[in-house]
Amino acid sequence: MTVATPPLLAASALSFYRQDEPVFGPLQFELHPGQLALVEGDNGSGKTTLLRVLAGLLHVDEGELFWRGEPLQRDHCAAEIVFLGHQLALKGDLSPRENLHIAVGLHGVRDGMDPTRALREVGLAGYEDEPVRRLSAGQKKRAALARLLLVPATLWLLDEPYANLDRHGIALVNRLLEGHVAAGGAALVTSHGAVSFHGGEPQRIRMHA
Amino acid sequence: MSQAPLGRACAAVLRRDLTLAWRRRGDIAMPVLYALIVTTLFPFALGPENALLQRIAGGAVLVTVLLAMLLALDGMFRSDIEDGSLEQLVLAPQPLALMLGMKILAHWLTTALPLIVIAPMLASMLQLPAAAMPVMMLALALATPMLSLLGAVLVALTAGTRRSGMLLALMLLPLCVPVVIFAAGALAAAQQGLPWIAPIAWLGAALALALVLAPLACAAALRIALDA
Numbered sequence: 001m002t003v004a005t006p007p008l009l010a011a012s013a014l015s016f017y018r019q020d021e022p023v024f025g026p027l028q029f030e031l032h033p034g035q036l037a038l039v040e041g042d043n044g045s046g047k048t049t050l051l052r053v054l055a056g057l058l059h060v061d062e063g064e065l066f067w068r069g070e071p072l073q074r075d076h077c078a079a080e081i082v083f084l085g086h087q088l089a090l091k092g093d094l095s096p097r098e099n100l101h102i103a104v105g106l107h108g109v110r111d112g113m114d115p116t117r118a119l120r121e122v123g124l125a126g127y128e129d130e131p132v133r134r135l136s137a138g139q140k141k142r143a144a145l146a147r148l149l150l151v152p153a154t155l156w157l158l159d160e161p162y163a164n165l166d167r168h169g170i171a172l173v174n175r176l177l178e179g180h181v182a183a184g185g186a187a188l189v190t191s192h193g194a195v196s197f198h199g200g201e202p203q204r205i206r207m208h209a
Numbered sequence: 210m211s212q213a214p215l216g217r218a219c220a221a222v223l224r225r226d227l228t229l230a231w232r233r234r235g236d237i238a239m240p241v242l243y244a245l246i247v248t249t250l251f252p253f254a255l256g257p258e259n260a261l262l263q264r265i266a267g268g269a270v271l272v273t274v275l276l277a278m279l280l281a282l283d284g285m286f287r288s289d290i291e292d293g294s295l296e297q298l299v300l301a302p303q304p305l306a307l308m309l310g311m312k313i314l315a316h317w318l319t320t321a322l323p324l325i326v327i328a329p330m331l332a333s334m335l336q337l338p339a340a341a342m343p344v345m346m347l348a349l350a351l352a353t354p355m356l357s358l359l360g361a362v363l364v365a366l367t368a369g370t371r372r373s374g375m376l377l378a379l380m381l382l383p384l385c386v387p388v389v390i391f392a393a394g395a396l397a398a399a400q401q402g403l404p405w406i407a408p409i410a411w412l413g414a415a416l417a418l419a420l421v422l423a424p425l426a427c428a429a430a431l432r433i434a435l436d437a
Contacts, residue, residue: 055300057435079302087293093232094225102294105221106301106308 006069007032008155008186009054014063016046016053023049026063029205031186033154036177039190041207047190048086050207051157054188055083079107082153084161088144092133096124096143099132100150107151118146122172137164148176156180156187218303219311226315240277241323247273248331259336266335267345267396268389273331274324274349275356275385281320282360282381283374285312286431290368299435306424309431313361313424321353337400344399344409348392351412358416358423359384365430369437388412 007030015025024046031037039047052058054065056074065072090099100115119128122142132140141164148156161173177187188205230237251269255261289295289312298308328349329342337345363380367373391408398405 055296057296057299059436075302078300081300083296083300085293085296087291087296089293089297091225091229091288091292091294093229098225098228102221102225103297105218106297106303 005032007066008035008068009072009188010066010069011054012064012066014050014053014065015061016049016058017061018049024207027205027207029203031155031188031203033184033186034181035186036181036202037186037188037205038202039188039205039207041190045207047207048159050205051083051085051159051188051190055081055085055157057083077155079152080154081157082107082148082151082155083157083159084144084148085159086163088140090132090140090143093131095129095131096135096146097128099143100146103147103151107153109150110152113150115146115150118149119143121149122146123168138166138169141165142169142172145173145176148180154185156185156189158187158189160190162191215303215307218301219307222298222308222311223315226312227318230315230319236281237319237323240281240320241327243280244273244277244324244327244331247276248334251335262336263338263400266332266337267341267400268393269335270328270331270337270345271348271352271389271392271396274321274328274353275389277324278320278353278356278360279378279381281316282357282364283377285316285361285364286368290434295431296435299432305428305432309361309365309427310420310424313357313427316361317354317357321357325349325353341396341399344405345396347409348395348412351409351416352388352392355388355412355416355419356381356385358419359388362423362426362430365427365434368431368434387415391415 009031011027011029013026013028015027016023027050029037039050041047049058053060056078067073067077070076090096096119097115100118104115116128119125122145124139124142124146127135127139127143132143135143141161145161148158156177158173162170165173177189180187189202248269251265252262255265286295289298299305301308325346328346332342332345360377360381363377363384364373367376367380370376391412395405395408395412398408
């Protein structure tokens with residue numbers, strides 16, 4: 001028996017209501033460092049809502065969240081969570097590099113990383129100084145993914161990271177996730193498509209409408 | 210790993226907003242042109258008598274600047290809500306109120322400061338006596354941040370509604386009344402050669418209060434807007 005380390009993030013009987021209508025729940029799951037969880041469900045089953053609750057954008061209606069075994073407090077874990085939603089938080093008038101500078105300013109930066117390198121790794125070399133509004137939807141997504149590489153977060157909350165991406169882009173997301181998980185990070189990913197992930201069997205969280 | 214220090218986060222937010230404003234510098238010119246045109250309307254409407262214009266000059270410039278600021282207010286958080294930047298600001302480890310304070314500062318620098326710069330020109334178009342000019346500048350320097358802060362709270366409160374421009378004006382203008390009374394009171398006193406420090410001190414006190422409370426109120430209102 002090894003000494004049990006507390007899970008990075010745990011939810012117990014987590015539910016969310018919108019005007020007394022249940023959106024999801026009750027949900028029960030544990031996410032350990034080095035683990036990937038796929039949130040699966042049909043459109044409207046509350047995948048995005050779950051991620052927004054976990055990120056702290058929506059309040060928890062019922063149930064509890066635990067961060068490293070302690071009741072979750074936003075002040076303590078905000079620096080360790082990065083959220084990538086449908087809205088990519090990119091400013092059209094700024095270049096990808098300038099957009100990443102904001103993320104660095106707010107969240108700090110991983111050792112040995114810088115915006116130029118992160119952009120190169122997501123395949124945007126040569127587009128660093130182009131205004132984001134001139135990029136394609138897939139390139140914008142890649143610019144947003146570069147933020148994941150750049151900021152030192154343990155938990156990634158990714159809402160539909162595969163949307164708008166081509167074959168290489170999908171491979172890129174898988175590669176980013178594999179690298180993150182291998183480095184001891186954890187990720188919660190929503191997707192209604194098939195995901196081919198090669199870094200071990202991901203945990204699956206089923207959402208019921 | 211290196212955590213982002215608070216100062217750097219503030220600088221990053223401020224720099225981004227100023228860069229964005231600079232990329233769209235046409236928008237900065239808009240309130241300035243508006244104030245210029247409104248001021249030229251006064252002599253046309255009231256007749257070009259110096260004595261009359263002198264009497265209304267201070268108040269007219271004050272109200273014109275206020276209305277010009279209202280024009281640009283509505284966009285303070287809109288693009289950030291639409292593109293998700295606000296979510297990232299809310300989720301950032303830094304205190305949201307401080308980050309919003311930086312945004313309000315950037316907004317004041319890009320909308321109110323140009324208006325303060327042209328205010329002496331507006332005032333001299335209306336024949337404001339040169340002696341009252343420094344008091345007017347002082348009153349504007351205290352009144353405009355006040356309006357930016359009050360406006361920011363209302364923009365945050367109306368963040369969820371579509372076409373909030375008119376609603377915003379209806380909500381903000383009544384709140385401006387004390388600001389206008391004290392600023393205009395100081396100006397009138399200065400023009401009559403009376404002591405004007407008391408109303409200015411009141412404005413300063415109100416600004417100090419707003420500086421502390423408005424960003425907090427703004428943060429709470431925006432959290433509610435995102436939670437909907």
